[in-house]
Amino acid sequence: MVLVLFTISLVASLCLGVVNMITIDPIAAAKEAAKQEALKQVLPEFDDVKLDSTYAVDKFEIPAYKATKGGEIVGYAIESTTKSGFSGEVKLMVGFDTKGTILNVNVLEQAETPGLGAKMVEDGNPILASIKGKEASKIKLTVKKDGGDVDALTAATISSRAYADAVARAYNVFKSAAGWTDKVEATTGATKKKEE
DSSP: HHHHHHHHHHHHHHOOOOOHHHHHHHHHHHHHHHHHHHHHSSSSSSEEEEEEEEEETTTTEEEEEEEEETTTTEEEEEEEEEEETTTEEEEEEEETTTBBBBBEEEEEEOOOOOOTTGGGTTTOOHHHHHHSSSGGGOOOOOOOOOTSSSSOOTTTTTHHHHHHHHHHHHHHHHHTTSOSSSOOOSSOOEEEEEOO
16 A cells, blocks of 8 residues: 555656646746736837846845837836735836836736735726826825825735835835936845846
8 A cells, every 4th residue: 555655656746747847948938928028018119128237125136127229228127026915926017217207017926816906917907007107206105005105906905015015116226227326225225236
């Protein structure tokens, strides 16, 4: 009986390993394609976009992308992350113009409750509607329930707080990427890693 159970466990483990090896590259390719599409959605029209720097902020690696058109910088995209979502990690791509206006936000990853917090991925959701097109320096990037300017999703305050937290972190990284500050404002500090 022990030999039969061992054999079944061994075969199941081998099958899982093979499936993982088969799917790892397609999953990575799909994530990269989603990132490229997010860059197009959050940035103004550009000729070229490159990873400019990566920032270590609050134990996250936050990439900052610089978009150019005709050799001029037209915007920045920050791939921000927070772990304060209702179901854990929320990852956003936040686009800014050179003046710090929030152009658009694309949700890259989330596992929030369907019908509640997961509504953050919908176009025109109240969170995005309350920040899109506004200069981040002129609004408080926390939900209204906490004294900020960001509208929350109905019955999903925790998810809304996570979204606002990730956007605020993105703005702090943007200020450093754009050369406005030397340090990223964060609870635990930040360091910049220049990409070659």
